[in-house]
Amino acid sequence: MSTNILMPALSPTMTEGKLSRWLKKEGEEVKSGDVLAEIETDKATMEVEAVDEGFLAKIVVPDNTENVAVNAVIGILTEAKGEKLDAPKAAPTDKSSETPAQPPKETPAPVAKTAAPAPNHEDHDRIFASPLARRMAAQAGIDLSKIKGSGPNGRIVKADIESQSSGAGAGNIPASPEAALAPQPAAPKPAAPAPVLNITAPHKKIPNSSMRKIIAKRLAESKQTVPHFYLTSHMDIDALLKLRADLNAKSPKDGPNSFKLSVNDLIIKACAVALRRHPNVNATYTESDIFQYDDVDISVAVAIPDGLITPIIRKADQLGLAAISAAMKDLGARAKSGKLKPEEFQGGGFSISNLGMFGIPEFSAIINPPQSAILAVGAGEQRAVVKNGQIAIATMLTVTLSCDHRVVDGAAGAEFLATLKTIVEDPLSLML
Numbered sequence: 261m262s263t264n265i266l267m268p269a270l271s272p273t274m275t276e277g278k279l280s281r282w283l284k285k286e287g288e289e290v291k292s293g294d295v296l297a298e299i300e301t302d303k304a305t306m307e308v309e310a311v312d313e314g315f316l317a318k319i320v321v322p323d324n325t326e327n328v329a330v331n332a333v334i335g336i337l338t339e340a341k342g343e344k345l346d347a348p349k350a351a352p353t354d355k356s357s358e359t360p361a362q363p364p365k366e367t368p369a370p371v372a373k374t375a376a377p378a379p380n381h382e383d384h385d386r387i388f389a390s391p392l393a394r395r396m397a398a399q400a401g402i403d404l405s406k407i408k409g410s411g412p413n414g415r416i417v418k419a420d421i422e423s424q425s426s427g428a429g430a431g432n433i434p435a436s437p438e439a440a441l442a443p444q445p446a447a448p449k450p451a452a453p454a455p456v457l458n459i460t461a462p463h464k465k466i467p468n469s470s471m472r473k474i475i476a477k478r479l480a481e482s483k484q485t486v487p488h489f490y491l492t493s494h495m496d497i498d499a500l501l502k503l504r505a506d507l508n509a510k511s512p513k514d515g516p517n518s519f520k521l522s523v524n525d526l527i528i529k530a531c532a533v534a535l536r537r538h539p540n541v542n543a544t545y546t547e548s549d550i551f552q553y554d555d556v557d558i559s560v561a562v563a564i565p566d567g568l569i570t571p572i573i574r575k576a577d578q579l580g581l582a583a584i585s586a587a588m589k590d591l592g593a594r595a596k597s598g599k600l601k602p603e604e605f606q607g608g609g610f611s612i613s614n615l616g617m618f619g620i621p622e623f624s625a626i627i628n629p630p631q632s633a634i635l636a637v638g639a640g641e642q643r644a645v646v647k648n649g650q651i652a653i654a655t656m657l658t659v660t661l662s663c664d665h666r667v668v669d670g671a672a673g674a675e676f677l678a679t680l681k682t683i684v685e686d687p688l689s690l691m692l
Contacts, residue, residue, distance in 0.1 A: 262345050263312055265335035267321075267328045270301045270308075270602055275330055277301050278470045281323040282335075284316045290337060297334070300470045305598040315341045326470065389416035396421040471567045479626050487665040490624050493677045497640050497657045500526055500687040507581065519582040524560075524614050527637055528584050529690050532556045532576035534680040535610055541676045542609040544630040545666045559608035559628065560588065562595045569595050570628060572608045581690065612637060622658035632667035633676075636660045657684070 267277065278300035284290060295307045296316070314337045321334040328334065336345055387404045389397070393416045397404050402424055409416035468476075504521050512518045535542045535556045544551045556577040559570035571591035573584060594600050610632075613625040616639035625636040638658045645654045659680070663673045683689055 262317065262339075262343065263314065263337040264333045265296065265310075265337055267330050267332045267334050268299065268308055269330045270299060270306050271606055274301055276327050276470075277330075278326045279321050279323065279328050279334060280305055282319055283307075286316055286319055287341065288316050289341075290314055290316050306602070310337070312337060314339045315343075317343065317345055387416070388414060393417050393421050400424075469566050475567050478629070482626050482629050486627050486629060488627060489663050489665050489670065489673075491661045491663065491670075491673045491677055492622065493659055493661075493681050495657045495659065495681050495684045496645070496654045497523070497684060498655050500684055501640070501655060503687045503690075511582075517582075519585050521581055521585050522588075523616070523640065524612075524637070525581055525585040525588060526687060526690065527614070527635075527684070528558055528560065528573060528576055528588070528612060529579070529581055530680055530683040530687070531610065531612060531635060532558060532573075532579075533683055533690065534676055536577045537679055538672070538676040540672050541633050541663075541668055543632050543667050544609070545632060545664060546630075550667055553609040556610075557608045559605075559611040559631070560591075561611065561613040561625075562592050564596050564598075569600065569605055570608065570611060571595050571600055571605050611635070616640060616657075622660060624660045625662050627662050627664055632664040633673070634662045635680075636662065 267279070269275075270277070280298040280300045282297045283295050284297070290296065290310045291313050292310055294310045296310050297308050299306050299308055316335060317338040318336040319334075320336065321328055321332070338345065388409060389404050394404070396402075396418065397407075397416075400421065402421060404416055407416050407420050407424055408414070410420050500523070504523065504526060508519070508521055511520065535558075539552045542553050542556060544553075555575050558573045558576045560573060561568055561570050571594075573579070573587055573591075576584060579587070591600065591604060595605070608628075608631060611625070611628045611634040613634060614637040615623060616637055619639050621641060622638040623636050625634045627634050636659065638660075640655050640657045642653050643656045644651055645656065646652070647654070659677075661673055661677055668676075
């Protein structure tokens with residue numbers, strides 16, 4: 261019996277990707293959980309794990325193949341080495357088919373059985389379930405023998421465990437918040453012919469990666485479809501810098517409890533506290549409703565060699581400064597090495613983009629849909645200011661809030677910035 265290995269959907273918006281390289285060779289044994297290949301998505305290079313065990317009988321899509329459609333057959337797995345292959349078949353559209361093992365919030369593509377025989381009498385006592393379904397059932401304390409599988413030949417799959425965990429009708433629950441909020445695709449319009457550039461000057465041609473293409477597409481869509489408006493505030497950060505220095509001085513020199521806070525860590529915490537007080541900024545617009553998020557999940561822009569990625573500090577308002585600092589260092593390092601998991605960079609209700617470390621005094625950022633706001637943070641610099649009628653020198657920070665006017669009205673954005681300014685200029689409130 262052979263199994264088609266399909267191109268997985270590693271994010272709700274992914275329609276195609278690049279198969280960067282296979283980590284298994286034809287004829288090699290494959291165990292459940294083994295990493296089969298690396299797929300370059302719109303955000304990062306992700307590892308694809310095997311669901312079933314067997315042998316990689318055939319690689320259908322070779323290394324460095326671009327524009328591989330989701331659900332396309334990329335390889336074939338057999339139960340026995342040297343087993344005769346069935347002809348590759350298209351992926352089933354039935355949602356009950358099996359999916360590769362990914363984090364529970366994601367919706368990877370199914371693995372289609374091409375020649376699954378009906379169970380015989382010898383299998384009467386055997387429970388047919390995918391490895392992913394077995395793991396999920398064990399974690400949830402669910403008895404597999406009491407579940408009727410909806411997969412091929414009654415096999416228990418991920419959807420059956422989710423349905424059992426959340427009650428009847430769970431099959432109608434969206435696979436992830438991002439998928440639920442994603443706009444439905446409009447009827448396709450005839451594509452305008454791409455302009456032909458006649459570049460005669462000496463140049464070097466660098467092919468666009470999948471990430472670069474998607475970044476270009478989404479940023480263009482955001483600017484064209486989201487009504488941006490901008491609010492700028494100047495904040496005195498001398499007290500914040502003093503708090504940072506005092507706290508860093510109290511850190512153990514080494515060991516698991518040591519830390520070194522950055523200005524960005526304190527800005528993340530300040531934004532989280534302000535968002536908790538202004539939930540209308542921590543929201544998403546749809547045609548029928550505005551979704552205000554219960555959790556304060558902040559996406560933080562991180563530059564990587566091929567573009568930009570936004571790892572998420574989850575429930576940032578509930579974390580201490582040291583915890584935020586540790587999480588940011590870990591996520592940033594793994595972002596640059598392409599090792600983030602999908603749930604670590606997909607989602608979030610608000611973004612921060614900080615270019616202060618590059619000496620940029622101020623800028624405005626493009627909103628990251630479906631979020632409704634992003635804060636652009638510049639460099640702190642000493643400026644002449646007026647305090648109590650006297651000219652003084654203060655370290656000032658300029659921030660610009662980009663807002664989706666469909667969700668965040670001018671007054672709402674201004675109130676959020678006013679709260680943020682109060683927190684930043686009186687940072688001891690972060691310790692309460």
